[in-house]
Amino acid sequence: MSAHVYLQEWKQEVETATRRLIGEASMPERLFQSMMYSLEAGGKRIRPALLYAVLDTYGRPRALGHEAAVALEMVHTYSLIHDDLPAMDDDDVRRGRPTNHRQFDEATAILAGDALLTDAFRILAQAELEPAKSVALIARFSEAAGSAGMVGGSSMTCSPKNVLECRCRLCNRFMSGRRGHSSSTPLKRVRFWRTPR
Structure with a gap:
């Protein structure tokens, strides 16, 4: 089928x-x-x-x-x-x-x-x-x-001003957390999302 x-x-x-x-x-x-x-x-x-x-x-x-x-x-x-x-x-x-x-x-x-x-x-x-x-x-x-x-x-x-930071944290977690070690990428280096208005 x-x-x-x-x-x-x-x-x-x-x-x-x-x-x-x-x-x-x-x-x-x-x-x-x-x-x-x-x-x-x-x-x-x-x-x-x-x-x-x-x-x-x-x-x-x-x-x-x-x-x-x-x-x-x-x-x-x-x-x-x-x-x-x-x-x-x-x-x-x-x-x-x-x-x-x-x-x-x-x-x-x-x-x-x-x-x-x-x-x-x-x-x-x-x-x-x-x-x-x-x-x-x-x-x-x-x-x-x-x-x-x-x-x-x-x-x-929930809070628009937190969206960018949250996305950065999720990205960092995805990139490194699943491999069993903490992220080495600081939040300030993740700049590829537009800040919400």
């Missing part, structure tokens, strides 16, 4: 699992609608597709990865909802549709994002894994999504 066919197959699989796993929770109807509005707004589902591709490669059933795949999409979707808020990027359109806070209201959008993030860990904890593996997976998810990962990265760009 072609890559496109695989992607469509994986996309349908994670979307079916999403409706099943989200639907198991009891919640206010408007909150549910807000969460599903953004979850079902489209997208290529690349993150779950990569997970399913690994399972396929090792000959493991995709069902083993349903909870993790859904959790990935939930964390990703929560980040989009919060990024679009007036206090962040203040966007009105996402994937050709009104952003969540425009379709519903700002408070509902915030709560929908909160619920997606929190419920992602509930769903992740339901995966049928050995206890030690389950704990390790949840720890890795929280690290990647939290202050040391995605949220930390978002905080770096």
Whole structure:
């Protein structure tokens, strides 16, 4: 099969699992609608597709990865909802549709994002894994999504005057941190970004 066919197959699989796993929770109807509005707004589902591709490669059933795949999409979707808020990027359109806070209201959008993030860990904890593996997976998810990962990265760009310095730090970290030693490139030498106005 072609890559496109695989992607469509994986996309349908994670979307079916999403409706099943989200639907198991009891919640206010408007909150549910807000969460599903953004979850079902489209997208290529690349993150779950990569997970399913690994399972396929090792000959493991995709069902083993349903909870993790859904959790990935939930964390990703929560980040989009919060990024679009007036206090962040203040966007009105996402994937050709009104952003969540425009379709519903700002408070509902915030709560929908909160619920997606929190419920992602509930769903992740339901995966049928050995206890030690389950704990390790949840720890890795929280690290990647939290202050040391995605949220930390978002905080770096909240203040325009900090964008240049943050980009320099990220560049220095990328260039040297992964090789196990501290950066020898001072921030003042990284001058190839335009200062934000």
